[in-house]
Amino acid sequence: MNETMVCAVGRVATQPVYREMASGPSARFRLAVTARYWDREKSTWTDGHTNFFTVWASRQLATNTAASLTVGEPVIVQGRLKVRTDVREGQNWTSADIDAVAIGHDLAWGTSAFRRGGKPETVASPQQPEPNWETPPEGSGSATDVPSQQQVETPALT
Numbered sequence: 001m002n003e004t005m006v007c008a009v010g011r012v013a014t015q016p017v018y019r020e021m022a023s024g025p026s027a028r029f030r031l032a033v034t035a036r037y038w039d040r041e042k043s044t045w046t047d048g049h050t051n052f053f054t055v056w057a058s059r060q061l062a063t064n065t066a067a068s069l070t071v072g073e074p075v076i077v078q079g080r081l082k083v084r085t086d087v088r089e090g091q092n093w094t095s096a097d098i099d100a101v102a103i104g105h106d107l108a109w110g111t112s113a114f115r116r117g118g119k120p121e122t123v124a125s126p127q128q129p130e131p132n133w134e135t136p137p138e139g140s141g142s143a144t145d146v147p148s149q150q151q152v153e154t155p156a157l158t
Contacts, residue, residue: 009074013031026057051096074108075103079102084096
């Protein structure tokens, strides 16, 4: 199956809209992608044309998108490009949508802190105590057989 995969780098132009659908969660937002170029005459960077894409996310990506993105944030979107044409009130309209596979903050513009999303509740297994890494299991020898943190040598980074 041939598909056009794209990677678009831009800014969130509209607040993500989240919906619970029969097929699962869905979210959409508009992405503004502006070309920039060096203007030799003015010796400065200049904004070029801005393209707008409607980004569609589904399932867990939709939930995380709605919880993570706000207007103006720099993002990178990877997904399938869908160009659609439509006739509305006698006029031809063309829109470009991206069915997102991955969405993330563009770290060239700032920092981000990753938080793993919540998982569906499962039956909890009984809690097991944290093993004592300083004491070897019974019958495995003396405590000197287990290297402590000070005894482990790590290569120096150069």
